Amino acid sequence: EVQLVESGGGLVQPGGSLRLSCAASGFTFSDHYMDWVRQAPGKGLEWVGRTRNKANSYTTEYAASVKGRFTISRDDSKNSLYLQMNSLKTEDTAVYYCATPGFDYWGQGTLVTVSS
Amino acid sequence: DVVMTQSPLSLPVTLGQPASISCRSSQSLVYSDGNTYLNWFQQRPGQSPRRLIYKVSNRDSGVPDRFSGSGSGTDFTLKISRVEAEDVGVYYCMQGTHWPPFTFGPGTKVDIK
Numbered sequence: 001e002v003q004l005v006e007s008g009g010g011l012v013q014p015g016g017s018l019r020l021s022c023a024a025s026g027f028t029f030s031d032h033y034m035d036w037v038r039q040a041p042g043k044g045l046e047w048v049g050r051t052r053n054k055a056n057s058y059t060t061e062y063a064a065s066v067k068g069r070f071t072i073s074r075d076d077s078k079n080s081l082y083l084q085m086n087s088l089k090t091e092d093t094a095v096y097y098c099a100t101p102g103f104d105y106w107g108q109g110t111l112v113t114v115s116s
Numbered sequence: 117d118v119v120m121t122q123s124p125l126s127l128p129v130t131l132g133q134p135a136s137i138s139c140r141s142s143q144s145l146v147y148s149d150g151n152t153y154l155n156w157f158q159q160r161p162g163q164s165p166r167r168l169i170y171k172v173s174n175r176d177s178g179v180p181d182r183f184s185g186s187g188s189g190t191d192f193t194l195k196i197s198r199v200e201a202e203d204v205g206v207y208y209c210m211q212g213t214h215w216p217p218f219t220f221g222p223g224t225k226v227d228i229k
Contacts, residue, residue, distance in 0.1 A: 035218075037165075044206075044208065044220055044221075044222050044223045045157075045159075045165060045208055045210070045220040045223075046220070047215075047216075047217050047218040047219070047220070049216075050215075050216070050218075061215070061216040061217075062216070063216070063217050064217070097164060097165070102167070102170065103155060103157070103165075103167055103210065103212075103218075104167045104170070104176065106164040106165055106166070107164065108164055109164055
């Protein structure tokens with residue numbers, strides 16, 4: 001059974017940093033691209049970014065709204081995906097989900113609140 | 117970026133009656149491989165999104181057959197043949213043809229009259 005479990009959310013001040021993790025199981029994590037998607041409170045879904053697999057040099061893509069501030073990485077030995085978020089803004093407040101590349105599996109999400 | 121629009125944004129429905137949601141993209145979603153990467157998601161209150169339909173009309177495993185997807189090019193439709201109480205939630209279309217970025221529609225809230 002595929003499972004994705006996010007962690008690391010919390011309250012952070014504007015300008016601060018936070019690192020989210022996503023623990024994956026039930027599939028061959030290293031073979032797959034992986035995505036982050038977020039959802040601001042009461043709002044719709046916004047794609048954040050993607051990491052490709054080793055065969056594609058772990059290259060990444062980002063939404064314009066987070067490019068230059070967020071970094072996606074992965075550790076295939078730990079079946080884990082990460083989202084390093086720097087220079088956080090109040091508008092980054094959202095539930096952050098990790099998802100498999102077809103968006104067929106999603107985690108339960110972790111809430112990030114950016115507020116002073 | 118491809119802009120996805122949905123209508124209606126709110127859809128009150130009667131139990132047992134059909135429902136239909138329209139999704140339009142700002143450009144054709146036909147990819148060079150001939151596939152059209154248009155997905156539909158359901159998000160029940162308090163839950164993570166769940167993919168219902170991929171590549172326009174393919175139902176995911178475990179999705180009831182009362183859900184169906186259709187369309188081509190820039191115009192797509194999600195239909196529920198007979199709405200049940202468990203279908204309450206927000207439905208999103210999403211394009212995966214022209215990425216980055218992947219883009220979602222604004223969502224259609226389905227509730228019971």
